[in-house]
Amino acid sequence: MSCVVCRCSVVSIRAAHVSGRVGSLHRTCTAVPLGDIPVRSRLYSSRDETWDGDSVMSGIISSPNGIDVAGMRKAYKAGHEAFTEDELVSKEPIGQFAAWFKVASEQDSIGEANAMTLATASKEGRPSARMVLLKGYDKEGFKFYTNYESRKGKELIDNPHAALCFYWEILSRSVRIEGPVERLTEEESTKYFHSRPPTSQIGAVVSHQSTVIESRDVLTSKDNELKEKYLSTGLAIPKPNYWGGFQGHP
8 A cells, every 4th residue: 555654643532332432542644545635636746755746736826815825835844754654742642642641731922722623413414614712621521611502512513513623734743532521510610710711701701603793892891781780899700601621532
């Protein structure tokens, strides 16, 4: 079998329904049949370890604003610099994620190492994706919080399956997680809610995600009202029943 060298280290964590394991760990792009690769991609030369695809698309403008999107690329690492399996810290998926997440969290150039893409789908199978923040993880799964009445919240309730993706460009590392999702208990969601700064708690109360409002003034007025009510008096801010957490199980 002919293959190409993977240009990016990827850990994929998926539900293991048959074996019952926590997840399966594998690298992607390590063995791709040459016949399945577009002709342009096959211009890779193992002799000089450079890509020669630009000459094929040279001069083609591939966007309305004149940017040559098809020609955009960077020089990737040569074959001898590729990530190999013996470099894994752990072959247990969560352990490997923990190691990479620690490294990403320590990089000043990565503003939010816990930022991840959350992909959901409606009951009809229509997908949608957005960025959210990871707020906890262990072998049981990956936790995040949101408005239950938002599009993502409704889709996760109606179709409790999701895919998560972390991408730390500076490290050339990516992690994908796929599996079923369940709501966290009200107790856990409330505990986390009150661990947030008071202004963030008020923000969660004010923001009715995925709904139409007359103007930003509506949000500003409500925000000021709640700050006057709670911040100036020291009263506890009650967690709204439309806000809470989910846990994605790999």
